[in-house]
Amino acid sequence: MFACFRRIKKCQLRQLMMTCFVLSVIKVYWESLDRNITSHVKSYSFRMLSSLDFISANLTISHKAARKFSDHRYLINHEQKCVDEDVLLLLLVKSSPENFERRQAIRSTWGNEAYIQRNLGVTVRVLFALGVHPQPEDRKKLEHRLLVEDETYQDLIQQDFLDTFHNLTIKLLLQLRWTHTYCEHARFLMSADDDIFVHMPNLIRYLQEVNRTGVKDFWIGKVHRGAPPIRKKESKYYVSEEMYPWLLYPDYTPGAGYVVSSDVASRVYQASLTLNASIYIDDVFMGICGNAIGISPQEHVFFSGEGRAPNHVCIYNQMMTSHGHVKDFHELWKLATDPVVQQVSSGLLGKLYCTVAKIRLLCTLHTINTYPCKAAFL
Numbered sequence: 001m002f003a004c005f006r007r008i009k010k011c012q013l014r015q016l017m018m019t020c021f022v023l024s025v026i027k028v029y030w031e032s033l034d035r036n037i038t039s040h041v042k043s044y045s046f047r048m049l050s051s052l053d054f055i056s057a058n059l060t061i062s063h064k065a066a067r068k069f070s071d072h073r074y075l076i077n078h079e080q081k082c083v084d085e086d087v088l089l090l091l092l093v094k095s096s097p098e099n100f101e102r103r104q105a106i107r108s109t110w111g112n113e114a115y116i117q118r119n120l121g122v123t124v125r126v127l128f129a130l131g132v133h134p135q136p137e138d139r140k141k142l143e144h145r146l147l148v149e150d151e152t153y154q155d156l157i158q159q160d161f162l163d164t165f166h167n168l169t170i171k172l173l174l175q176l177r178w179t180h181t182y183c184e185h186a187r188f189l190m191s192a193d194d195d196i197f198v199h200m201p202n203l204i205r206y207l208q209e210v211n212r213t214g215v216k217d218f219w220i221g222k223v224h225r226g227a228p229p230i231r232k233k234e235s236k237y238y239v240s241e242e243m244y245p246w247l248l249y250p251d252y253t254p255g256a257g258y259v260v261s262s263d264v265a266s267r268v269y270q271a272s273l274t275l276n277a278s279i280y281i282d283d284v285f286m287g288i289c290g291n292a293i294g295i296s297p298q299e300h301v302f303f304s305g306e307g308r309a310p311n312h313v314c315i316y317n318q319m320m321t322s323h324g325h326v327k328d329f330h331e332l333w334k335l336a337t338d339p340v341v342q343q344v345s346s347g348l349l350g351k352l353y354c355t356v357a358k359i360r361l362l363c364t365l366h367t368i369n370t371y372p373c374k375a376a377f378l
C-alpha cells in the first residue's frame with residue numbers, strides 16, 4: 001500500500017519535473033524568438049515610420065480650415081471636473097446618447113471614481129463623450145433623459161455634432177480639446193469605448209509606476225503596425241483613395257482603449273489643430289497625429305484592442321483591457337478584483353499552474369482575437 005503511494009508520488013514528481021523542464025526550455029526559446037521577431041518588427045516599422053513623414057505633412061491644412069472640424073458647441077459640460085486635484089488618469093469614454101445602460105454599468109464597476117479613490121488611493125476622473133442622436137425625433141426625448149442623467153452623475157460632456165460612426169474623429173477632437181482646456185495637468189489620458197472592460201486596479205498600479213519614472217512620450221495599447229487601408233466598399237472601415245491615397249497607416253492603437261501621457265496628449269492636440277480630420281477612423285487619425293509629432297505607440301500585451309480576454313482566474317492578475325463586454329460587467333468586475341485571484345497565481349506552484357493555463361488559453365491555433373501568446377510567459 002505505502003509502496004504503491006510512493007511509486008505514484010515518484011511518478012508524479014518525475015512528471016512535474018519533466019513539465020518544468022520543458023516549460024523552461026520553451027520559455028527561453030520563446031523569449032529569444034520573441035526578441036528577434038519584435039526587433040525585426042520594430043526596425044521594419046521604424047524604417048517605414050521615418051519614411052512616412054510625408055503623410056502628416058501632406059494632410060496639413062491651415063488652422064482656419066482645421067478649426068471647422070472641432071468647432072462644435074458644448075451642450076453639456078463640466079469645466080470644474082479636474083480643478084485642484086492631482087489627477088493620475090483622465091478617462092474619456094466614447095459613448096452615445098442612447099447607451100444609458102452601458103454608462104450605468106461602467107459607473108458601478110470599473111469607472112467608479114469613489115471606489116478608485118477609496119481602494120486605490122488615487123484620483124481618477126471618468127467622463128463620457130457624446131454627440132447628439134442623429135434622428136431628430138429621438139433627439140429631443142434623449143436630450144431630456146441625458147440632462148436628468150447628468151444632473152445625477154455630473155459626468156457627461158456633449159457637443160452638438162451628430163453622434164455617428166463616421167463622426168468618431170470629431171469625437172476624438174472633442175476629447176483632445178476638452179483635455180487641453182479643462183484637465184491638462186492629468187498625468188495620463190485614456191480614451192476608451194463604452195463596451196470595454198478595464199481592470200482598473202491593474203491599470204492604476206501600472207500607471208503609478210510609470211508616473212514615478214517621470215516618463216515622457218508615453219503611448220500604450222495594442223499596436224497596429226503598418227496596417228493597410230481597407231478599400232472594400234462594403235466594409236465599415238472603408239476608406240477611399242481620395243481620403244487616404246497611401247498604402248499604409250502610421251502605427252496606431254485601436255480606439256477600444258489606449259493611454260497617453262499628458263505631454264503626448266498636449267502635442268497630439270496641437271497637431272490636430274493643423275490636420276485634415278476628414279478621415280473618419282478616429283484611431284487612425286490619432287496615428288496620423290502621432291506621425292506628425294514623431295511618436296509611435298508601444299505595445300502592451302494585456303491591452304486587448306478589439307480582442308477579448310479569456311475568462312480565467314490566471315488572466316485577471318495581469319489584464320488591462322478586454323473588448324466586447326456589456327452584459328457581464330458586474331460579474332467580471334467581481335471575479336477580476338477578488339483577492340483570491342492573487343493567491344491562485346502566487347508561489348512556485350501557482351506560477352507554474354498559471355503558465356500552463358495561460359499557454360492553453362493563448363497559444364493554441366484556434367485562439368484568435370485575444371492576448372498574444374507571449375503574454376502567457378509574462
Ligand SMILES: *[C@@H]1O[C@H](CO)[C@@H](O)[C@H](O)[C@H]1NC(C)=O
Pocket residue numbers: 029032033036
Ligand atoms: C535570434 O537571433 C540571434 C542572432 O541574431 C540568433 O543567434 C538566435 O538563434 C535567434 N533565435 C531564434 C530563436 O531564432
Ligand SMILES: *[C@@H]1O[C@H](CO)[C@@H](O)[C@H](O)[C@H]1NC(C)=O
Pocket residue numbers: 057058245
Ligand atoms: C499630397 O499627396 C497627393 C497624392 O500623393 C499629391 O497629389 C499632392 O500633391 C500632395 N499634396 C501636398 C500638399 O503635398
Ligand SMILES: *[C@@H]1O[C@H](CO)[C@@H](O)[C@H](O)[C@H]1NC(C)=O
Pocket residue numbers: 086087088122123187208211212213214
Ligand atoms: C506623479 O509623479 C509625480 C512625481 O514624478 C508625483 O509628484 C505625483 O504625486 C504623482 N502623481 C500621482 C497622481 O501619482
Ligand SMILES: *[C@@H]1O[C@H](CO)[C@@H](O)[C@H](O)[C@H]1NC(C)=O
Pocket residue numbers: 160161162163164166167170
Ligand atoms: C457629423 O456631424 C456634423 C455636425 O453635426 C454633421 O453635419 C455631419 O453630417 C455628421 N457626419 C456624419 C457622417 O454623420
Ligand SMILES: *[C@@H]1O[C@H](CO)[C@@H](O)[C@H](O)[C@H]1NC(C)=O
Pocket residue numbers: 061065242243244276277278279
Ligand atoms: C480634406 O480632405 C478631403 C479628402 O478626404 C478633401 O476633400 C478636403 O478638401 C480636405 N480639406 C482641406 C481643407 O483641404
